[in-house]
Amino acid sequence: MALLVQKFGGTSVADADRIRAVADHVARTRKAGHDVVVVVSAMGKTTDQLVRLAADVSSVRPTRELDMLLSSGERISMALLCMALAELGVSATSFTGSQAGMITDTAHTKAKILEIRPDRLRETLAAGGVPVVAGFQGVSTDREVTTLGRGGSDTTAVALAAALDADACEIYTDVSGVFSTDPRIVPEARKLARVSFDEMLEIAASGGRVLALRSVEFARNHHVPLHVRSSFTWEPGTWVDQEEESMEQAVVTAVTHDTSEAKVTVTGVPDRPGLAAVLFRALAEEHINVDMIVQNTSLHGTTDISFTVPGDDLATSTRVCEALLGELEAQGVTSDSDVARVSLVGAGMKTHPGVTALCFETLAGAGINIEMISTSSIRISCMIRADQAEAAVQALHAAFELA
């Protein structure tokens, strides 16, 4: 008998039929002898609708009130799921973030979990019941309702699994697992039976949308095995777990891509120590998450600094750079949002030095120019033109024989 945390995303509880299907699956899991803690997101597009409603009402939206508003969505889905479970004869009890003991800091709309006090969940489990917990929300040390930001429900599930010492955390979603690349671009893409936490982190960070980066980090740090699977087919999905030294590792596990980033270039920066620090400190103060950074070799005493940022932050980033032109004694700022990043991820890369060369040869063979490059020990990312992203993904997936 295991203790499982089962998390169901918005599409999994989008309507009455889907909620009943989820209840059926939870009831089967119970019948198989396992203890279950369920974590749910808000139904379908509820959260987006509430955000739109708030925009209709006011141009000023205090984050405390946004959290109060958005945290209503999970109350609805969790109460409905408990009713559907009751009809199947399963005793289930819903818990808000606060009732589940999800204590967070006070950073509204992007709170961080400080501590979990799951006493009431343990009591419910001990009494043979199924606790159904609102994902995405908590209560702050100031007793205010908080939300955890993007991917928050995944984080709730993983954090609860860690706090309850669960045997696994099952993440149910609308895809059947983690694939070797996006199946919409490469139909032969293969579902991966198992990836390591490190690989999953690189996949999530480089454009794979199945799991939020933050929840993978949490799972890795707390050794919570994840099972990503579909709530539409219920078939076994992808296990995300610790790397096992004994296994032979695939050189490349997955090809990912991301077209949501934009490139900013500051031109004619004098080649003096400290100027890059000034630039990136200013961006950090605006909470802009800079990803790739490339500084060209200096010629004639000046250099160009290029970096990528999330597309949403492009306007702010350009403004920050322009405001610094005088201080940097730089020439100008250009930006480009027609870019895409394609990445190769694989734990075996560490010990196979030929990967980079094959990657560059493959893209060159497909007539694709590489504008920026960044690497980690288990990832290679190339910035290319946005309209060549699909061709690049297809060429790399074929070249590394991932099908």
Added chain:
Amino acid sequence: MALLVQKFGGTSVADADRIRAVADHVARTRKAGHDVVVVVSAMGKTTDQLVRLAADVSSVRPTRELDMLLSSGERISMALLCMALAELGVSATSFTGSQAGMITDTAHTKAKILEIRPDRLRETLAAGGVPVVAGFQGVSTDREVTTLGRGGSDTTAVALAAALDADACEIYTDVSGVFSTDPRIVPEARKLARVSFDEMLEIAASGGRVLALRSVEFARNHHVPLHVRSSFTWEPGTWVDQEEESMEQAVVTAVTHDTSEAKVTVTGVPDRPGLAAVLFRALAEEHINVDMIVQNTSLHGTTDISFTVPGDDLATSTRVCEALLGELEAQGVTSDSDVARVSLVGAGMKTHPGVTALCFETLAGAGINIEMISTSSIRISCMIRADQAEAAVQALHAAFELA
């Protein structure tokens, strides 16, 4: 400078425009120098929609989970109202029932308020802010989310006004006050400037839908002056307050009617002491709220007992009576839902004995047969055929010169 509790019902916060109009009114009240505590219902028909959704999901709906579900509605409206107030430069903070210190008993879906600990509301007021409180909800002594049942938001507002020792509780709704009768039936119906708590209790109990009976009882017991007014016209409405001995009282204040009741008759009951007690004890145990009771004069040793119950309880009431036929040695049970109750309410009735006579003469003159009668010191109610209700209201309103 006064402390006012302003309560806005579902139609008053039904959409973004109406929420902004409410914010504007609250901001004006603040600018006039008053302290304000706002209580809101869920937007428009939200609660009804959630109830339907629950019925779609499951035939089993534990009341704890219903409360969790239904309490989400006010979170949405109150957070949105705080945002609209923020845009107008008014510092506003939303509070759930739990955060507002609304401690209730554990009777889910019809909880009773046990105690209010409005510390956080007082802190917000002291800091110059406007607390916006979720109506209809509380937290039980078991730390569970509860709702207060029908008219719950009015009860929240009145209870908070009492706990905070407010100068008045303003109930904003979609009508402009309490009328001498239903203006849809009698266009000349007059808006009452002032009614006593006792009159308002009789009006609410006999079919007037403006205020929930329970909130009027609470206001009377705690001496909270109520001001019922429109959130569409914002004009002064009707004050509900303590009776002042010095004022000359109108003999009749209002004519009300109610077609939601049904009549049950148990025929051929032996005329022995204790049998009626058996019957009404059994009905009470099913939580059926019996209103009028008439027992005919006994002939040949048997009698007929008629009583009225809410239409929703008719099936249960008939079942209870049929099960008791043997024990009562009665003949049979008949029921009739085509009935209406028309009532005259007025504090001056106590000292004007001719009211009953004029009431009966008026109905007789209109060709309307009276099937049952019940009276209190300030109310006369007659049960008549349902299809004669409008004619009866019109005739009585004219006879007592209420226009």
